[in-house]
Amino acid sequence: MADAVSSQGALKLAGPPRELERVPLVLNQRPMGWISDKIAGIAEGKTPRWWWIAFAISFSVMSMMAGMIGYLISTGVGVWGLHNTVGWAWDITNFVFWIGIGHAGTLISAILFLLRQKWRTSINRAAEAMTLFAVVCAGIFPVVHTGRVWFALYPGYLIPFPNANSIWPQFRSPLLWDVFAVSTYGTVSLLFWYVGLVPDLATMRDRATTKMRKFLYGLFALGWTGSNRHWSNYEKAYLLLAGLSTPLVLSVHSVVSFDFAVSQVPGWHTTIFPPYFVAGAIFSGFGMVLTLLIPLRSVCGLHDVITIRHVELMCKVILATGSIVGYAYGMEFFIAWYGGNPYELYAFKNRAFGPYWWAYWTMISCNVISPQLFWFKWCRTHVVFVFIVSIFVNIGMWFERFVIIVTSLHRDYLPSSWGMFYPTYVDVLTFVGSFGLFMTLFLLFMRFLPVIAIAEVKGVTPQADPHHALGGAKGHH
Amino acid sequence: MPETNTPYALIAEFETAADIMNAAVRVRDAGFRRWDVHTPYPVHGMDDAMGLQNSKVGWFTFFGGMTGFTTGMSMIWWMNKWDYPVVVGGKPLFSPMFAFPVSYELTILLASFGTLFGMLFLNRLPKLYNPLLKSRTFARFSNDRFFITIQCDDPKYSSTETRKLLEDSGGRQIHFVED
Structure with a gap:
């Protein structure tokens, strides 16, 4: 009956003028059954060959990372290119890079939810999964960079546990704040993601054809029956989790930036860091969301659910946050000059024109110049072009962290201790390996779980609205 | 049937x-x-x-959050000021300022757990x-x-x-x- 009511003419009369009409969030008036079949179908049936190939590559790259970390732990942090002058380099760069990527997922799932941006429903599930996997990748680096990693948990520099001399961790250090921020972020992102998954796990359970699938999906679906008494509490809980995740995501990268801003190193000791880091994190995260979703959408044929409008809206977020980042780069330079501190001024001159000038200008080209192309509609709506720019954004944001960390450290107050940082093959392969871990987790996710929030997408279609003609309403329009 | x-x-x-x-x-x-x-x-x-009626999940969130904040503040005070005071960089042994970020994160952490388990409890799930x-x-x-x-x-x-x-x-x- 829902299909029978879809008389185009009647709807057009009731709606706004044609030029003001919004492109629907699900194209071609797909019915609810189609949405379930399409999305759940990706995680059902025979595993496609491309999946096995992608998985084999990702898994090998991940195994290489495991080997590199094994070598690091058994030998010592000297296998990296670090030294007394540059004590943090690729390790913390990678940490900040990955944790930043996670931020887009939470922005999409929480902040856009609070702002009633309904287009988020097509991308929030995959973006939240990306957040979780990025946090996993990020978490590895601060743990392994400390050398004797077995001391991380006991006797506890990562958790409040007294060390051998009964001394507790000291909470005046932003490094410890970071431990709490990142672990809370990972945990709450997982909870939020799981809560969103419960109704879709019920869909998977009810479609399951084998006993094993029925049991496992059924177990994690917790006995969900779509009861409205349940939905009522569920929606309140979802709203509250979104409300909690919003200040959380803003705090996480602020706290990460405190790792630098609270220190006295020229180039780090600046008050602009928290907002600048948060904007950069969202910028890089949306870059990664597009890098993942554009291929996903064509491989899985999701063009009606992740539409060009979705891609375009994400490009607009990239343009906005990229401009904030560009403003922050400019403002850092202005304050370095205006603040009158010769060390600060030198740190910034050295960034742009010192031995790491190429890293700085790579960062500027990728982060400030490339997103400006998104002022043009053509650039925002051509997926291949968007995909290329998203890769530039990923590269640029890795370089941003490298520039901040390495160029500030390699020349500070004492010229006699100046030096250069050169990565070893262990540095490089560990970083490359983290992409293998990320992709392995993402491929497993798309093989076993619905990549798009089925129930939420159904909720934003016109036939979901009891007051819409497609939802069965009579006489209102 | x-x-x-x-x-x-x-x-x-x-x-x-x-x-x-x-x-x-x-x-x-x-x-x-x-x-x-x-x-x-x-x-x-x-x-x-x-x-x-309006859902009561918010109460679980609220009490979870309150628990998180008080846990954070009292844990830091007890560890760094009471149980084993160590002066670092001439900073005070306890101040709500530096204890805030960790307490803030714990507020959110326990409020989120409160929300999830409160929702499950009210729905009698699993x-x-x-x-x-x-x-x-x-x-x-x-x-x-x-x-x-x-x-x-x-x-x-x-x-x-x-x-x-x-x-x-x-x-x-x-x-x-x-x-």
Whole structure:
């Protein structure tokens, strides 16, 4: 009956003028059954060959990372290119890079939810999964960079546990704040993601054809029956989790930036860091969301659910946050000059024109110049072009962290201790390996779980609205 | 489906959001208490149509958050000021300023756990056995159909009147599930 009511003419009369009409969030008036079949179908049936190939590559790259970390732990942090002058380099760069990527997922799932941006429903599930996997990748680096990693948990520099001399961790250090921020972020992102998954796990359970699938999906679906008494509490809980995740995501990268801003190193000791880091994190995260979703959408044929409008809206977020980042780069330079501190001024001159000038200008080209192309509609709506720019954004944001960390450290107050940082093959392969871990987790996710929030997408279609003609309403329009 | 000696609930299927909404209003007005609406997604306005109160999940969130904040502040005070004071960089042994970021994160952490477990508690989930899920028709609730279930132990329940009410409200495929 829902299909029978879809008389185009009647709807057009009731709606706004044609030029003001919004492109629907699900194209071609797909019915609810189609949405379930399409999305759940990706995680059902025979595993496609491309999946096995992608998985084999990702898994090998991940195994290489495991080997590199094994070598690091058994030998010592000297296998990296670090030294007394540059004590943090690729390790913390990678940490900040990955944790930043996670931020887009939470922005999409929480902040856009609070702002009633309904287009988020097509991308929030995959973006939240990306957040979780990025946090996993990020978490590895601060743990392994400390050398004797077995001391991380006991006797506890990562958790409040007294060390051998009964001394507790000291909470005046932003490094410890970071431990709490990142672990809370990972945990709450997982909870939020799981809560969103419960109704879709019920869909998977009810479609399951084998006993094993029925049991496992059924177990994690917790006995969900779509009861409205349940939905009522569920929606309140979802709203509250979104409300909690919003200040959380803003705090996480602020706290990460405190790792630098609270220190006295020229180039780090600046008050602009928290907002600048948060904007950069969202910028890089949306870059990664597009890098993942554009291929996903064509491989899985999701063009009606992740539409060009979705891609375009994400490009607009990239343009906005990229401009904030560009403003922050400019403002850092202005304050370095205006603040009158010769060390600060030198740190910034050295960034742009010192031995790491190429890293700085790579960062500027990728982060400030490339997103400006998104002022043009053509650039925002051509997926291949968007995909290329998203890769530039990923590269640029890795370089941003490298520039901040390495160029500030390699020349500070004492010229006699100046030096250069050169990565070893262990540095490089560990970083490359983290992409293998990320992709392995993402491929497993798309093989076993619905990549798009089925129930939420159904909720934003016109036939979901009891007051819409497609939802069965009579006489209102 | 044949009726059995221990029927659990009467199930009626509806095809559109508007149908289920109108039917829910009628079942509510008939004075039933042990009944429910099952939908593939949360239907906007259904809480009013069913006459539900505002959800109480927020209380669990609030108490979780309060617990988190007090845990954070008191833990840091106890560890760094009371149990083993160590002066670092001439900074005070305790100050709510530097204790704030960690307490803030713990507030959010425990508030989130409170929200999740509060929601599960209020919904009496996880529920590993539910007679409704034995009905193949009902399984379409997670796909594209809407259902009203009225439990047979509802005080207003009568095997003829209730079925008639659901039929009159536009329900189809009306059937029982056994417990």
